[in-house]
Amino acid sequence: MKILVCISHVPDTTSKINFTDNNTKFDATGVQFVINPYDEFALTRAMWFKEKQGATVTALNVGNNTTEPTLRKALAIGADDAVRINTEATDGLSVARQIAAYAKAEAFDLILAGKESSDYNGGMVPGMVANLLDYNFVNACIGLEIEGSAALVTREFDGGKEILQTSFPLVIGAQKGLVEENELRIPNMRGIMMARQKPLKVIEPVAVDPATQVNSYEKPLQKSACKIIDANNLDELIRLLHNEAKVI
Amino acid sequence: MTVLVLADHSEGKFKNAAFELISYGKSIADMANTKLIVATIGAKDISELSRFGPDKVVNIVNERLAVFNAKAIADALSQLAEKESADIIVLDSSNNSKYLAPLMAVNLNAGMVSGAIDVPSSLNPFVVKRVAFSSKAFVHTEIKSAKKNNLSCKKFLRNKRKSIKPCLRRLFSFTGGRRF
Numbered sequence: 154m155k156i157l158v159c160i161s162h163v164p165d166t167t168s169k170i171n172f173t174d175n176n177t178k179f180d181a182t183g184v185q186f187v188i189n190p191y192d193e194f195a196l197t198r199a200m201w202f203k204e205k206q207g208a209t210v211t212a213l214n215v216g217n218n219t220t221e222p223t224l225r226k227a228l229a230i231g232a233d234d235a236v237r238i239n240t241e242a243t244d245g246l247s248v249a250r251q252i253a254a255y256a257k258a259e260a261f262d263l264i265l266a267g268k269e270s271s272d273y274n275g276g277m278v279p280g281m282v283a284n285l286l287d288y289n290f291v292n293a294c295i296g297l298e299i300e301g302s303a304a305l306v307t308r309e310f311d312g313g314k315e316i317l318q319t320s321f322p323l324v325i326g327a328q329k330g331l332v333e334e335n336e337l338r339i340p341n342m343r344g345i346m347m348a349r350q351k352p353l354k355v356i357e358p359v360a361v362d363p364a365t366q367v368n369s370y371e372k373p374l375q376k377s378a379c380k381i382i383d384a385n386n387l388d389e390l391i392r393l394l395h396n397e398a399k400v401i
Numbered sequence: 402m403t404v405l406v407l408a409d410h411s412e413g414k415f416k417n418a419a420f421e422l423i424s425y426g427k428s429i430a431d432m433a434n435t436k437l438i439v440a441t442i443g444a445k446d447i448s449e450l451s452r453f454g455p456d457k458v459v460n461i462v463n464e465r466l467a468v469f470n471a472k473a474i475a476d477a478l479s480q481l482a483e484k485e486s487a488d489i490i491v492l493d494s495s496n497n498s499k500y501l502a503p504l505m506a507v508n509l510n511a512g513m514v515s516g517a518i519d520v521p522s523s524l525n526p527f528v529v530k531r532v533a534f535s536s537k538a539f540v541h542t543e544i545k546s547a548k549k550n551n552l553s554c555k556k557f558l559r560n561k562r563k564s565i566k567p568c569l570r571r572l573f574s575f576t577g578g579r580r581f
Contacts, residue, residue: 164534170537245503246506246513249507271534273540274533274534275515276499276502276515277506280500281503283504284475290504293500310496310497363545364513364544365512365513365514366543366545367541368543370541371530371540371541372538372539373536
């Protein structure tokens with residue numbers, strides 16, 4: 154079985170977010186980048202299929218050369234090889250088109266991707282890839298088993314979960330629960346050394362027009378200090394709710 | 402050009418998010434001076450949807466759609482969007498909608514934004530504010546016209562359900578009682 158794991162290169166969720174150029178560009182200064190946490194669930198599950206069922210695992214990223222350390226980490230975790238599509242990831246649809254173009258040529262049986270990235274939270278790439286390739290698709294997966302030519306997928310929906318049986322080729326939108334957090338792998342020294350020897354192929358993108366663009370960024374307003382109003386001073390409470398909070 | 406909103410229901414009962422979403426769609430339709438169409442799948446009683454001002458309610462009834470099947474529903478909604486010349490499509494941010502939206506976006510060759518928290522700040526260019534970086538920032542995203550031979554330009558907007566109420570409240574205070 155050939156598995157493709159799509160890897161996003163995202164700021165660590167503990168990083169402080171700042172913007173430059175009059176809030177039109179993300180400021181990467183001092184930001185630690187990591188594998189998107191949802192993609193890490195997908196990669197860890199792919200490793201399980203590699204070790205138990207002999208699958209081959211390719212890690213793929215759409216991005217410029219600054220994303221290579223993240224791909225190397227995926228290799229250190231155990232991916233067999235890695236591919237970087239050499240273009241900025243600016244828009245979900247164009248990223249999906251890049252992934253679909255590569256995956257179509259390579260005929261993967263299973264494509265795993267996080268259900269969304271933790272930076273732009275778009276949640277669109279796995280579904281778009283599936284539709285572009287006309288593959289089966291299950292989103293928000295919290296369980297995946299393979300039995301012969303069938304996949305048993307557990308999906309979460311609002312208020313419950315359901316188990317679906319589907320066939321390959323298949324695209325999965327992974328989320329927390331696909332593997333337990335304590336199963337996530339930290340690359341060991343041997344893995345890091347081996348990752349240096351593994352192939353990381355850089356391919357040029359297909360021509361795609363982005364469907365969206367970021368015009369500017371904005372940070373939420375700082376929360377104001379809590380005001381304590383005496384229980385007997387209802388007039389003041391009403392005045393503040395009306396004039397300051399503007400909720401009545 | 403019309404605005405299309407999907408009103409989701411659970412076992413025949415419409416969720417509050419569906420009504421909020423219709424109000425949100427109505428405000429965009431008013432901004433664009435166009436019609437609002439509400440679509441729902443296999444609802445038994447659609448009368449309560451009319452209270453929120455849509456110009457038309459379409460109830461799609463089909464045996465294949467009786468059980469949630471993302472591909473089939475996305476295809477049905479995409480066909481409806483084409484038929485009604487919907488340029489702006491609004492879904493909530495339930496897990497099912499997150500499943501449907503990217504499928505529809507590809508079907509319609511539409512730009513897509515998720516997590517919108519306000520009405521568009523501009524319709525031409527179409528710019529909408531959305532959450533990003535796990536709610537540590539907002540992004541003002543422009544949805545550019547997607548090109549395809551026989552398709553009109555589509556803009557695709559998926560709303561973030563949890564953010565609708567604060568958004569309502571803010572607009573209420575700024576616009577002197579106008580609800581969207």
